[in-house]
Amino acid sequence: MVLIVDQVVALEALDISPLCSAEVNAALASLTHVRSWLDARQAVLVRRLKALAADCPSLLPEADIAAALRGSRGDAERAVGRSQALGAVPAIEGALAAGQVSVAHVDVLGRAFKHLTEQQCAQLASQGARLAEIASRSTPEQFARVLRTELARLNVHSGEDRLVQQRRDIGVRWWVNSETGMWCLRGEFDPDTGIRLQGRLENLVETMFHAAVPEDCPTGDRKQDHLRALALAHLIAGGGSGERAIDEPDNRFEVSVVIDLETLMHGVHSHSHIDVGSAAELPVESYRRMACMAAIIPVVLNSNGVVVDLGRSVRLANKAQRRALRAMYPTCAMPGCSVRSKHCEPHHLAWWRHNGTTDLHNLLPLCSRHHHSVHEGGVVVVMDPDRSLAITYPDGRVRTTGPPAATRVA
Secondary structure, three states: OOOHHHHHHHHHHOOOOOOOHHHHHHHHHHHHHHHHHHHHHHHHHHHHHHHHHHHOOOOOHHHHHHHHHOOOHHHHHHHHHHHHHHHHOHHHHHHHHOOOOOHHHHHHHHHHHOOOOHHHHHHHHOOHHHHHHHHHOOOHHHHHHHHHHHHHHHOOOOHHHHHHHHHHOOEEEEEEOOOOOOEEEEEEOOHHHHHHHHHHHHHHHHHHHOOOOOOOOOOOOHHHHHHHHHHHHHHHOOOHHHHOOOOOHHHOOEEOOEEOHHHHHHOOOOOOOEEOOOOOOOOHHHHHHHOOOOEEOOOEEOOOOOEEEOHHHHHOHHHHHHHHHHHHOOEOOOOOOOOEHHHOEEEEOOOHHHOOOOOHHHEEEEOHHHHHHHHOOOOEEEEOOOOOEEEEOOOOOEEEOOOHHHHOOO
C-alpha cells in the first residue's frame, strides 16, 4: 500500500500540463485518498480535544477547533459531529483513512445518529463492518437510503410518535437578504405534509410550464428552482387550482411510491425498499394513509428490478412510462450520476430519427448532461433485455452495469 507521505510527495512534484485523462483521474484518486486520510486524522484530534475539555472546563473545544480550521462555529460543530460518528463506528473511520469512503458518507452517518436513542445508536454501531462495506461501494446518496431503511427498522415501534413530534416542530420564517435585497422564505415541515406540498408543486410546475418555460428562465441547475418558485408564488397568490385546499377531493395530487409488498402489508424488514422520490422518511402507516388522499400508482418489479406490470395505466403512454422509469431508476441511469430520475429526460436508445419507438423497452432516463453526451458527445449506450448497459466512451473505454436492481445497494 502506498504511504500517504509518498502520495503527497508525488502530488507536489506532479507536472499537470502533459497529463492524459487516465493520469488526471489517477491523480484525483490519490488526492481523494489523502483528503480522506486527513479527515480521519482530524476526527481523532477533535475527539482528543473533547476528551481534554471534559477534564478541564476552561477549555472551549469548539472555539479552538473553529480557530484551527479557520472556519466558523458551525464548521467546528460539524467537525465534532463527524468525530463522534467515527468514534462510534471505527470501521467507517478505518475506511475513511483508507480512502474507501468520503467525509460525505460520514455526514450521512452522523445525521442518522441524531434520530436514535443511545440504545439504537449502539445497535447501529454494532453493524459497523457491514456499514463500512456498503458505504465503500455506494455513493453518499445510496448510503443514505440504506441508513434510512435501518432507521425505519430500529424505529419500527416509534415511527408514529416521531411523526407527531415532527408536526409540532414545523415552522416558517422570512427575512430580507441585506446584500441582494431578495425576500427570503424558509420552512420546515413534517415529511407527511412535505410530500404533499412537494407533489402539489411538482404537478403545478408540470401544468404551468409543460408547453414552454418563461423566456427569462435561467438554464442549468437553477432552472428547476426558478420554476418551483414561480409555482409557489402562484399557489400563495391563489392562482388557478391554488385557491382550493390541498386535500379537497377534486384537487388531489399524484404520488408514485415504490415499495415492496411485504413492507406495505407487514411493516419494515431487513430488505425493505421504499422510494417516494425524495429523502423524506415516513412510518409505513403514513404510506397506507396516503392511499386515501393521493393517487398511489401500483408498480410490480421482478427480481432484477425491472417493471413487469404497471396496471391499466400503461395505456397512458407518456405518464405511465415516466412512472415505470422512476420505479426502476431512482437516479439517472448512467453509473455514478445522482440526478433524480424525475428530473431526467427519457432517452430513445434506438433514436427517434432512426425510427426508434417510444416504448418502455427503448427508453432510459438520462439527466440533461448525459443526454447531451449521448446525442452530441459520442457516448454510445446499448441495453440488454434485462436492462444491463454497455456504455462506450469516445476514447474507446467500455463500462458495463447490471440490471436496475444491481445498482441499488442491498
